[in-house]
Amino acid sequence: MSHDSHHAPVADKMELAPERSDLGLFRPDRTRGLFDWLTTVDHKKLGIMYGAFAMLFFLVGGVEALAIRTQLARPDNDFVTARMYNQLFTMHGTTMIFLGVMPLSAAFFNFLVPLQIGARDVAFPRLNAFSLWTFVAGAMVLNGSWLFEFAHLAGWFDNFAWHKALVYTDFAPANGWFSYAPLSGTFGQANAALQAPRFTGVGTDFWIIGIQILGIASLAASFNFICTIVNMRAKGMTMMRLPVFTWMTLVTSILIILAFPAITVALIELMFDRQFGANFFNPSAGGQPVLWQHLFWIFGHPEVYILVLPAMGIVSEILPTFTGKALFGYPIIVFSGAVIGFLGFAVWSHHMFTTGLGPIPTAAFSLLTMAIAVPTGVKIFNWLGTIWGGRIRFTPPMVLALGFIWMFMCGGFSGVMHSAAPADAQQQDSYFVIAHFHYVLLGGVLLGLMAGLYFWFPKIFGRMPNAGIAYLATGMVILGFNLAFGPMHYLGLAGQPRRTHTYHAGNGWETWNYVATIGAFILGLGVFLAFVNLVYTAFKGVKCASDPWNGRTLEWSLPSPVPEYNFARSPIIATRDVFFEHKHGVHRLAYENDGGEAGVHMPSQSWFPLLAGFGFLIIGFGMPMMAMGVPHAGWVVIAGLGVMFMGIWLWALEGPGGYMLKTPSDPHGAAAQAKAESSAY
């Protein structure tokens, strides 16, 4: 049978004989170094790459934020122009959400989910690689716009005729991360070349195609994870024995596959307006710009739950570990997560209270938004119940997780204040909103993700980050973030509007803006310090045991770093937190009789997910080129589509391949070793 690979099991993949795929090309299984990383389908390596890119883009978004804060530190400042300011806050939001938080969450999904469910990889390893490379393509497209903008500012394009024809020539997106129509759309009549007048330049087109590509990456990954979690659990791993982090991954993935189609269509409609003279949002022809708001927020609201649920999952893993107690109310925490996800689809118009929906819709959305506070509150009480009566160890992950609970709650309070529509009418578009979402995103999501980084770094790299630096960075982050965003509650209620590049003296906003800028720099320094520390640790950190925290879930039963095949023997799960029970309780972690000399099946590596992702890169630059009016740019897009199609077609034709890898022959070695190596905690 062509699908199977009947090689003798090998101890290391470098021992494999060169094998040709169904296409007749050599499979890249025996590569090392750069080619290995480019063709890998190993969920652990993909997770590390997601994490590395995420950290890079967090810093990029951070620089954008610091530029914003520098501009706002003093009234009537001219550190940046108004246009650059608009580009900065747009790119800051877009980068942080799509290139910072989502990939960092994806890094954790990738690395942890197969380990936590007792599997050896995800359901579709090559699709997983495709998600990563498509994400990289989208990230490059989005940030490529900055390169064009800087070139324009430097005067490189001044001699090109098509450049002069471009409206306002702004190359980086500047409409906010939500890019509302009609600003982002068209007005008036389309001319013979099917182009209607546009308010904004090519930056919007970069944004449209960049987000579209990133959406495809997220969708592909989510389909994969749902399939993996539902279908690849180890024996005995029932759904109610899953770690909460895996549950939150499942709910997040379901949110992604149901919410992203709305933005996909919205972006298609906007693109058709801009490129082909359609009238979806064109007021001159009867288009309704508020439709964009509806479609965007039908995606956008579930998106914020997509951002926060993984961090909540991380906190739900960390708290039990460092209090020595099982998670309080596991079923209700899982159920609350699912309810938050479900209700997240019902509240989108709370972003639109000031658009004149009418009293009944406004009341309905207001009530539903308040309702979401309930399952969120339930989670918080359950976390408190977990901590209560435990023996707390204030390790860096624990400090960050506790910080999450407190800071996220603050963000939740300001959120519930928004849910009252009359109050929201005053808060809308003011700094109060900025305070709210930064408390939930920074105080919540960032602290949760940082907690996850410190928690799982020892597992990923087998090295422990320096605790002293970790505490210092944590302190700086929490102090800086509160200093930066706390005052914004006041500033918002005192009337400072969002998205304005400067303000005049005499409104009483000067002092707190200055304080906020100082806080932002402290925050930036703290994050930078944490990331530098983590990167250093990955290469040169102190080596540590495989279970340094006395963990509860399956990944801690494995050596650090985790071997390619994950589990030497597939585990058999007798109860929830079976590894912890194995160490300290009655139940034992048992293993199946697979692996060993007979080997386990490993998926083959492949070039084609990378090729398909590269196709998206070409499309991503081709489309804005079309918008710029570059001659024959349409062919670039078609070429990109062709490359993408070739990548997928060859991927289908090469066959799954695979090889057999021997695993160590002592069946209980992994758990016994881990138990012996448990640290003095």
Next chain:
Amino acid sequence: MSEAVAHDPDFLAEEVRRYHHFITLALWLAAITGAEIVLIFLPVPMPVILTALSLMSAIKFFAVILWFMHLIYDHKLLFWIFMCGMVLAFATYAAVLALFSVDRIDTKWFS
């Protein structure tokens, strides 16, 4: 493995039964579509037509997913996965449609 499955008499008998189901179903789908087209031209009150049309479309819809797409023979999880997507889409967009109302300004200036 495939040969064993293909020649398994129970499996074959089941496939033959399904084959006949498909033919019957195809004829019914064609008939219902024809009925729909005739119905819209009949002088029947609007609510009756709308109900009948919705019912017939729903019957065709579920017939295809349950039999042509095998959902009735498959694991129930697949049915509920699809229902989630469909119900969510239906509910969300029913809400969106309700949120837009005709405005005298709109119809004055635009067709």
Next chain:
Amino acid sequence: MSQAADATHAHAPTSTGIDHKKLIMWLFLASDCMFFGTLISTHLLYRKLYPTGFTDAEGHQQFIQKLFNIELTSFSTFILLMSSFLMALAVSAMHKGQLKSFRRNVLGVIFFGLIFLGCQVYEFTHFYHQGLTIQNSVLGSTFYVLTGTHGTHVAIGILWLVLLYFYSFTGKLTGHMAGLDVEIAGLYWHFVDIVWIVIFTVVYLVEYLGPSGFWGTGLPLAK
């Protein structure tokens, strides 16, 4: 345990008993429901707001009923339904290992799919000549993008089936995996069909209700 050693990634037993590819295709279809829901509701929304239709190049208000050719659209709907039927037969044939029957049926699906697309192209050209363009009205935008996106889905399906058809000659389309792969293609094709069932009803049929369509003013159409 040679069975464990033999098992390829896709053959390994799954927690639910559902094959990975089948599960992921149903997840995709659930997602695609939201996708088409968005497009259809955009169209319906604008029909609700602007019930009369569109303004053509000469400035006359045109009702959408006069534009539509219900005979042609009914014909193409029948064709798509029959293609769905042939697809079910193709899947059945593959499960029984009957390669020749599979090829005949798949060719039928491709042929009918191409007829459907041909009808769509004819319809688009016909509407264009009657004055409905993407650029000149909201109706044109929503209608062409909605039915065009559906048509693109059909085209992708046809391409998939053509590739499957040629692949069946390589001798590699055998066994359990072959039945599964064809079934997956079948699921996609049937989904495209049921989306059309919805579009046919809410975009075409309802425009014929009453004197001036479901969204209309209730007054008879102008000549």
